[in-house]
Amino acid sequence: MGYEYRMSDAQDALFKTLADPTRRALFERLCREGEKTVGALTARAGVSQPVVSKHLGILKQAGLVRDRHEGRQTHYSAQLGALAPLIDWTREMAHFWQSRFDDLEDLLKRMDQ
């Protein structure tokens, strides 16, 4: 059978990175509210600054945020392009089902009434 239903490494990494609720909330806020300093993010994150910094580091590694240093402050912003694998995944699922439909039709042709 010629089906493929597999997540790419990029999709897997993206889902894993965003699986953590605190990380997801930080990323969401940056998406909606634009660039923020670590301090500003910590003020409403409900966790300590070192924890926020750790999560931002993981988001940065996944390419989901970018940092910019200005004086003693580090500003973070969301990188929307990094969400592309999520869209690809939906598209690939559609593709997967299209090819399942093809095989289903082939089977129906072979089946007895």
Add this chain to the structure above:
Amino acid sequence: MTDTPTEMRSVVVEREIAYPTEKIWRALTQPHLIEEWLMKNDFKPAVDHRFNFSADWGSVECQVLEVEPNRTLSYTWGAHGLESVVTWTLTPTSEGTHLRMEQSGFQPGQRLAYGGAKAGWPRFFANLEQVLARIE
């Protein structure tokens, strides 16, 4: 895809098929037939029945949600740490059957790989719907 912010992203595939609903229903519900076009499985058309689809790359954990013979079949689809619902709808037409598959409600599976992620995914997708639409 949907514009409604409260809804999740979903995948819909529809096709007109030149066979009666009864025949398609058999292909959707008999394990040896399902295997021919989808994957190996231990499916039973019984509500709450838990089953797996398996392939060389891994398996999909499922549970039957709804069975209405020749009309509707729906089951959960848990794979890659995300749980979704697959719903088959069969509508008789003059030519045969209109077959529709919708996979929706992607959310973290309770017992699957990425523990710790609770109900946040649906909200996340909903919140980012516009963001995602922009980069599409």
